[in-house]
Amino acid sequence: MDGENCICSYVDEGSVESHRYYLARRTVLEMLRDRGYTISDSDISLTLPEFRSIHGQRPDLERLRISTTLISNPSKKILVIFCGTDVVKLGIVRGILSQVSHDNLSRMILVLQNKMTAQARQATKELFPYKVELFQITDLLMNITKHVLKPKHEILTPEEKQKLLSKYNVEEKQLPRILEADAVATYYGLEPGQVVKVTYDSEVTGLHVTYRCVM
Structure with a gap:
């Protein structure tokens, strides 16, 4: 009982x-x-x-x-x-x-x-x-961003984006891309041209940071 x-x-x-x-x-x-x-x-x-x-x-x-x-x-x-x-x-x-x-x-x-x-x-x-x-x-x-396998996403301000491009001497179009229709991009309401910092941290990849531009 x-x-x-x-x-x-x-x-x-x-x-x-x-x-x-x-x-x-x-x-x-x-x-x-x-x-x-x-x-x-x-x-x-x-x-x-x-x-x-x-x-x-x-x-x-x-x-x-x-x-x-x-x-x-x-x-x-x-x-x-x-x-x-x-x-x-x-x-x-x-x-x-x-x-x-x-x-x-x-x-x-x-x-x-x-x-x-x-x-x-x-x-x-x-x-x-x-x-x-x-x-x-x-x-x-x-909430898809709380999934254990999802890397951390941080949206850069326009100033931070410009510093990133200047630091690596690259143009926006040379950055890796993320589609505006991507689930994470829609979650954050991202617009084309915005840049996100993506941080991976797992036993497989270790700590790895990349930047993606919304298109």
């Missing part, structure tokens, strides 16, 4: 829906903090039971929205919107555009639970006056 009670204590009796939102929202919060946005430790350390006590078993997507600013430049704001389970069509994108206050917004993230039509995807590029990033919720259920 004690064994059964022990096993039962590990069973999640809440909804799968709330668990998915909890995991995805936590990853987004960690991602924003890693990008240099203002995120409190208490938000990231929120437990699943605490999340459910606030948002319930069927969270209201409006209440899951995240709005915060860059620590280095508070005038730059980002907004994260969780979309519903329907296919995201052009009308939904236009609805988001009309309902959102665009004051000081420099970037937006849409977390999708279903596919997005080609028309809607194109609209995110043409209708919004800033970059709109798209993430599938299934890609946010775990």
Whole structure:
């Protein structure tokens, strides 16, 4: 009987829906903090039971929205919107555009639970006056940068990038490349031309540092 009670204590009796939102929202919060946005430790350390006590078993997507600013430049704001389970069509994108206050917004993230039509995807590029990033919720259920096999990535400032190029007397195009669509590049929201310092440290490779330019 004690064994059964022990096993039962590990069973999640809440909804799968709330668990998915909890995991995805936590990853987004960690991602924003890693990008240099203002995120409190208490938000990231929120437990699943605490999340459910606030948002319930069927969270209201409006209440899951995240709005915060860059620590280095508070005038730059980002907004994260969780979309519903329907296919995201052009009308939904236009609805988001009309309902959102665009004051000081420099970037937006849409977390999708279903596919997005080609028309809607194109609209995110043409209708919004800033970059709109798209993430599938299934890609946010775990933080890829915390994987044991992932090397450490650090984004260089423009000044650091210039010092690197001058130090080795190379041009940007001569650096090893990382695609803008790479999972790590999308996690950090990197743009073409930005440079990341990649540090490998394992028993196989030892300590090894390389630099990659986003393309």
